[in-house]
Amino acid sequence: MSVQKFRSLEEMNKAPAPELRGSDFERFLRHCARWWAIAPKHYPRGVFKFRSIEEAQAAREKYR
């Protein structure tokens, strides 16, 4: 079923979602891989240590 046709948005919204390929985690990985390709980040490489999760989050914000 590659193409579905609808007479209205309401009809389209009621239609069951197409079956997605792969497991949930595989979908997650594909989704992230697309995003990483579109918007690559440039974090410094290596090991960084933090006294708290808040400190770790603040460090991440510096590179957004």
Added chain:
Amino acid sequence: MDRDEVIRVLRAFESAGLEYVLIGAAAMGFHGLVRTTEDLDLFIRATPENIEKLRTALHAVYEDPNINEISSNDLLGEYPALRYVPPTGDLYFDVMTRLGEIASFETVDAEIKEVDGAHVRVATPAALYRLKNGTVRPQDHLDAAALRERFSLKDEG
């Protein structure tokens, strides 16, 4: 980092016998709530032996001398959180031995999931909800709402 690299890391965790639980967006992905992220978040059991297993697993995937900077003295002492950004760089690892007084490896309920032959210890939806509910980060509020709706979770009194 690509899909295969993530799978290699998860397999390496299993091969090394690392005691960990996956939390954060990757764990939500295992439960069908898919969003992008830049990190894999994990709690690890806080023992020197387990931290050695973490180094072993990462060395199995990355040729990176920086991995040797991951230290038991830090993770069991003043620095309970560390970030490792591998040479590939798109996605990094946030590794925690504890989260303030509220969570650690021992307190996060988990279940085993499988992806491409790798067995992964993933926080349950309820455990993820407890971690995310009540934090200040806006993304956590969104995640908590999605978990609550998908799994009909209720706040604990």
